[in-house]
Structures are given as structure tokens and as C-alpha cells.
Amino acid sequence: MPRHVTQVPLRWADMDAYGHVNNVVYLRYLQEARVDMLFVHAPKQGAEQLAEGVVVARHEISYHAPLHYRAEPVRVETWVRRVGNSSFELGYEVLDVDGDGARTVYAVASSVLVPYDLDDAHPRRVAHEERLVLETFLEPDGPEPGKAAA
């Protein structure tokens, strides 16, 4: 299955006093990719409701290599790890791919997301058309954020 690809521009102020992109900002890059996938791409495929409310129930992220400011965007690949009844899980890699196809991975992450009815302040079930769109990105055995210390 294909992954959703988002080119995320870096900002100079994404770096902290250590001179590398701060750990929190990686979650912001994931959010940019997720919003692009769920709120921009998915509605065009027929899953309009996703843009109306999805909340994050859990994030997990492993940091593999430091990122430094550069003019070129960083690539975020996003895929679907699992689609449940009232939640689904995304996997992500933040990386560069060079001309030969070699991959430099900066972070691996996953998120549990819950479709949410904002008017009723209530979680809701994954709709049939949402499931169809999400399943086009299904990759249950993709890389996962590790638990061991580097």
C-alpha cells in the first residue's frame, strides 16, 4: 500500500539552544502530515467527516537522528497501522530520501486517533467511507517507535 507523503518545511526557530530541531517540533511535523492526510486528502476521497473532528489519544515517538535547519523541506511518510471501530492508528517516518533512494530516518512515530463529534463532545465510530479511505494506506507491519534507549 502506498504511504501518504508530505513535504514539511522547516523553520529556523524550530531549533533550540542545542542547535538542533527540538523534540516537540517533530510532533508538529507529524501534525502537519496528519492534517494534510486526514483533513485535506481524505475528504477529497469521500471521507469528509474526518476534517470535522479527530482527536489524538496517544503518541509514541523515537528520535533517531538530529535535524538541523535547512531550506529544503523534510519528508514525512504517513500510513495506517490499524482501523478499529472507534479509533485508528497511524505510523510515521520523518526522513530524507536521496537521489539513489537511500533513506535517512530522523524519527519513527505512531498515533492513536479517535473520530470525535465536537458538537456533542463525544467520540464516534469510524464511518464506512472513512474506513475505505484509511484502508488504502494500510500497512500493519511498518516500522514502530522502539522502546529501548539509544
Added chain:
Amino acid sequence: MRHVYECSVRFDDLDAFGHVNNVTFAEYLQEARVDFAHRQLVSSGNAPHEGSVVVQQSIDYLAPVPFRTEPLQVEVWVTRIGTTSFEVAYEVKDETTLYARATGVLVAFDVRANTPRPVSPVERKILERYLEPAS
């Protein structure tokens, strides 16, 4: 023992859904961790270049945070101390509600030499004071 950081919520921490954005919780954790490091570690003789970097993090979001003028409490404590790394746990809460639980793996890092380093004896002594099992 837990370190408690009083964390103000800023108006622009809220997103279009009217609650504190998920990314901002990671900022709150970072503020609590840095507050802990500055108050407990730097003041006890750790040199400023003896920092640490985050290598792994997980956050469970349990309840939404709408705008508020009262600060949140972010509790941070230590769950494991290794040779070059240590692990922390966090809770973001107020008197009535637990909003998020999180864990982090940190590697002691020499900022000047740009390389990992062992946890120093001074650090170990202080970290041990905050050692508690994960909740």
C-alpha cells in the same frame, strides 16, 4: 518524590477545536523537565554543557484542556537510571482531573562535545531522590 511545575495555559495553546493542541502537551512536559533540570541539577553543580536529549517519548491524552487562567500542575519524576540514559514519567493534572500521562527516555549529552556522556555522580544522586515507579 515528584517535581511539580506550575504550567500556565496560553490563549494560543488552543487549536481550532477549542482545546489545548496535542503538540502543546509535549511543550508542557518539556517546560516541566527543563524546570526540574534547572532547579535541581544546574543548581547542584552540574555544568551547563551537561545536558540531555530526548530519544523516546509517549503521551496518553486522557481529557481535553479548554482555556483556563489557573495553571496546570505537571508532575515529573524518574523511573529508571542507567549508565548514560534515564527515564522519566509525567502527569498533567489539576485538583480534579488527570489530563495526560507520559513517559520519556533521555540520554545524558555533552552539549559542548556533541556526544552522549555517562550520567554524572551529582546527577545520579539527585535523580535517585525523584525515583518512583511509573504510575
